[in-house]
Amino acid sequence: MAYSLAIFDFDGTLADSFPFFLQAQQRLADKHGFARIQPDEVEALRRRPVSDLIRNSGLPLWKLPRIASDFRTMMRDHAAPIPLFDGVDTMLGALAARGVRLGLVTSNARDNAERILGAENFRRFDDVDCGMSILGKRPRIRAMLRRAGVGPAQAIYIGDQDSDGEAARGEGVAFGAVAWGYAAPDILRAAGASHEFARMDDITTLLAP
Structure with a gap:
């Protein structure tokens, strides 16, 4: 797909x-x-x-x-810098180079995301939705699809928690589950993962082969 x-x-x-x-x-x-x-x-x-x-x-x-x-x-x-996972820079660059549109949906603050990602990585995102929402991520994913002019079947949401999978599935979007985050793989499978990524370059292999 x-x-x-x-x-x-x-x-x-x-x-x-x-x-x-x-x-x-x-x-x-x-x-x-x-x-x-x-x-x-x-x-x-x-x-x-x-x-x-x-x-x-x-x-x-x-x-x-x-x-x-x-x-x-x-x-x-926080004084000490919070690192990105190994391979994030390369993965985001490869996806952007292949013309894949990139979105970011997070409950974290925009200034935190921009500082931790770095200016170059942050600029690669075509759409960014940051900050806490009592309505969860479903309406934010829906709005991002609308702004991008993309149907649910053409999009994937990549995250590390079962709540990410529930939000993606609720909007008819594929859920890509990463193995290096918070939730254990069996929890993410139960949340309906369409794809499982054991390594960062597995994302590149799927989206920008």
Whole structure:
């Protein structure tokens, strides 16, 4: 299947931000009164849907926007640079060179995404939708398809969580699941992954052969 639009998640897909997330989660848990993630829980948590994690943490849903805002601020002020996964630069360059339109949909802040990606990588994206949305990613994917003039069958959404798969499937878009992000592969398969990427260059092989 040839895809003319590739929409990417950011954290855990392009940016290796999970180590920072674990550090930030400790501070946010103390501030907002929900359970800390313990080091020995991490692997088991990767095998559970995001909805279960939120429910079992004791985190009230109404606090999510405030917590997400605090997280983005902490990332902006973080002194050590958050790295991209190996091969992101090459992969994005190859897709852009083959004429694949690139989109970015993330709950992270635009300035964080631009700083971590770097100016050259950020310019490669034809459409960027950043920031927290209480409606989730489905309407954002739908809007990006509309702006690109692309039908769902011509697009793929690439991410690392089961919620990414649910959003993609809800809009009739293929879900490309990466193996290097937050959720374990079996969780992503259960979320309806159309393609599984074990390495970054697997994305290039599929989209820009």
